[in-house]
Amino acid sequence: MLFALSGFLLSVVGSYFSPNIHIFLVSRILQGAFICVAQIVGQATVADIFQPNERGRATAFFYAFYFMGSLVGPTVGGQLSYRFGWRSTFIVVEILAIVLFILYVLFVPETHQYIIVCKYHKTGTTLLEYDLLVKPKLQNPCSTLAYLKETTILPYVFVLAIGYMSMNVAQVFISTKLSKAPYDYKPDLIGIIYLPISIAKFLGSIIGGILSDYAAVRYTTTSRIDEKRVVPALLFSILTPIGLVIYGWSFQYGMNVSLPVMGLILCAFGQTATRPGIYSFYTIKYQQYSANVIAANNFVQLLLTSIMLTSTPIIVESIGSGLYFTTMAVGNILATIVPAMIISRKTRLSSNTTEHMPSQSTPLISTDAKQYDK
Structure with a gap:
């Protein structure tokens, strides 16, 4: 460090x-x-x-203050850039x-x-x-990418990567769009517009973490399916494509600035509420290698974000912001469907196994007193 x-x-x-x-x-x-x-x-x-049923909240607070940077940064940075360069x-x-x-x-x-x-x-x-203990030694930094072959986490990597990419592309695109006609906003005003978006990120992280721990406590008492702690995250991820559609088509037709901002708020809230549950799931499945798994996940989402940020101006120029962000919304929906199907299948298999097990209320050894009266 x-x-x-x-x-x-x-x-x-x-x-x-x-x-x-x-x-x-x-x-x-x-x-x-x-x-x-x-x-x-x-x-x-x-x-x-932290214990497994507390990691959602811990991760939530970690990311809440991480996203606080986007609350303070654009607001202060916009004023500084406008006045002092x-x-x-x-x-x-x-x-x-x-x-x-x-x-x-x-x-x-x-x-x-x-x-x-x-x-x-x-x-x-x-x-x-x-x-x-084994004496630590330097390892190939690319070895962490081997965890991307694990089918246990790969579907969730795509959920976070596509959602994170969509949120950041929309967040960067809004400053560019608002600086041009028909809006023509100055940097200081654009920085203020980021305030409600950042508040949505903060609240999304906290709420997502609390519900993740609630799901962990509730479902671990009835089943041993670790993926069920991700259920609230997948439900929140639905907000991301809804926000992207509103955001893209609002800019497409030059509507009032409140509409694209509202779309970005929904997108940001949904994405940040998704993260605590999935990250805490990573740490449960790979307790000793959590840093490697998280590094591999972050590599994918940052790589995808950098590629899309570079290509966004060209694509928007060709097909328009409405169709572009709608395509992103479809990608988010498809990424969410796969882990939802996995959790649903595991739940059905667990229910079938429970039904075929003998009831614990039925004694395996007869306790009838008459057998001892001979």
Whole structure:
């Protein structure tokens, strides 16, 4: 984490002093790479600290404050860019990053299980896991992608990846669209429009996490199907395509700005409410390898997002925003259908198995007292 935060600080400086677009893009790429470390470590820590029926809430709060960045960022950044130029935003980011770095050094000391256990062993205290530990070594970073072959998580990876891509493409596209006719909004006003969208993200994360834990507690008492904790997430994911359709066709016909904003609010709420349940499901299925699974999932969603962000202006120019975002909505629906069918099938199989099992109220050994009267 210290290495990642240090790299982030340097990359922000590089963005501020970049003399041309090429250096600027490289610096921005490094910023994204370094900050992803904190995201993966944070989510993996949730799996280590919290019980399975509490991970939905923990993940929800993690992502709620993660999405708070889009509440503060566009609002403050829009005002700064409008009044002092775009470089001023990196000054604020650098100051905040330095404060975060200092707080991390002071209050979150770096620990490593292997080092701590070996230190205890040298002092004569041998912990139970000493014989099970293996000295850590650098591994091929691409090895995490092997988890994408696991059919247990692959359907849910597509749900999150397509939904995340749709939300981010719509969020970036709205600033471009509002800066042109018939809207012609200034950067400061566009930043304010992001406020209700960010609030929807925050509330979506909290509500999705609470319902995920509720489903986990309720269904684990009646069945042992881990996927049932994902049911609220799949229900919320229906809001994403509905919002995309409203969003795309509102811009297509140049309607009042409140309509596309409402569509994006629905899309953002549905997508952020989907995430806590699925991420907590990952940590239950792959407790020891949760960081690898989450990294593989995030790789897919970020790769897909970067590809679609690059191609969106060209596609919208060709077919229009209405058809483009409707196509995205169809992709979200298809991605949701597959895990829904898997959960439904597992539920039916579990019900059939339960029906064919002998009732526990029927004694397996006769307790009739007459058999002992001989």
